Amino acid sequence: MLVRYEKFLKVLDKFLNELFETQKEFIKCKRGCSSCCKSGDYPFSRLEAEYIMAGFAKLPVEVQIQIKNNIIKIKGEKSYQCPFLINDECSLYERRGIVCRTHGLAYLYDGIVHLPECANNGLNYFDVFNLKTKEVSIQNPIKVSLRTDDLFNSTIAAKYDLQCGEIRRLVDWL
Secondary structure (H helix, E strand, O other): OHHHHHHHHHHHHHHHHHHHHHOHHHOOOOOOOOHHHOOEOOEEEHHHHHHHHHHHOOOOHHHHHHHHHHHHHHOOOOOEOOOOEEOOEEOOHHHOOHHHHHOOOOEEEOOEEEOOHHHHHOOOOOOOEEOOOOEEOOOOOEOOOOOHHHHHOOHHHHOOOOOOOOEEEHHHHO
16 A cells, blocks of 8 residues: 555655646745644544654654654644654655645635645745735635545545545644
């Protein structure tokens, strides 16, 4: 299953890179920018959790210990810093979840434009987002839902016969 998931991720990443290219003028993310990783609930499917933990097992022991300590600190928290964030970088970036891969993009879901949380901090989309009214004036939001569950049920995922399982907060899988 994880091999098929990796193949799916290669196709998904190509698709997402094309989407990021269409919105690059609004996206301010760069290496070391980790505000999106510092407070959230991070929905992960069972399959994503298995994939990230397979990568965790390959990390150096000292990094594993740091992550385990991070997990202990956040257990029971509603909103938390991702336990894999170390020195403002993802220790498992290549194995990050779909919510992480899609973060930064504005997309249409149920007729509403969804922006990344960092828009509230004056980062991504700050020039087309009114912080007071919460109105967005982006001309062409992505018209495909980038929610984890929807991407697992997309035509992109269909040919990989993935069984993503239940979706929970990342911390609940740990």
